[in-house]
Amino acid sequence: TPPYLCEAACVAINVLENDAEVRRRVAALRTNTHRLRECCRDAATPFYRLFDVSGNNADSPLMFASLRPGVLPGADSVEDQLRVLEAVEDGCFRNDMGVCVARFAEADDSAPKRPSLRFAASAAHNPESYPLILATIARLAEEAIQQLQSKQQQQQ
Numbered sequence: 001t002p003p004y005l006c007e008a009a010c011v012a013i014n015v016l017e018n019d020a021e022v023r024r025r026v027a028a029l030r031t032n033t034h035r036l037r038e039c040c041r042d043a044a045t046p047f048y049r050l051f052d053v054s055g056n057n058a059d060s061p062l063m064f065a066s067l068r069p070g071v072l073p074g075a076d077s078v079e080d081q082l083r084v085l086e087a088v089e090d091g092c093f094r095n096d097m098g099v100c101v102a103r104f105a106e107a108d109d110s111a112p113k114r115p116s117l118r119f120a121a122s123a124a125h126n127p128e129s130y131p132l133i134l135a136t137i138a139r140l141a142e143e144a145i146q147q148l149q150s151k152q153q154q155q156q
Helices: 003-017 020-040 046-050 078-094 127-155
Strands: 051-054 062-067 117-120
Touching: 003 020, 020 046, 020 051, 020 062, 020 127, 046 051, 046 127, 051 127, 062 078, 078 117, 078 127
Parallel strands: none
Antiparallel strands: 051 062, 062 117
């Protein structure tokens, strides 16, 4: 990287660090990230019973939710996991929720090993809405799993 680009980045970071609004938004993002991760780990919720959540680290607002092993009937194939997650994705979009199936290059070694949903915390979120959002995701997953079970039974 040329030195002038490094200097420009340092100046930009200094400007941002000295802006009270930016500091407020960064603090809100950190708070919301920790709250969303806390809600994902609540063992009393349907979301927790259905999904394992991973991410780069505890401060990263980006998270991935994979179906827990054994949640799906039968062989628990990658194709069945994707069908369920894609149904959840469709339902989330219909409910104005920005949750999508994560897509990665096959050569990406850092990608989750199981198909997953991708979602993120935001400084603009109301963290009190996280339990409702996760409950909606769980309900959509349960409906998709029931449809998959019904389809499998019809094929037998």
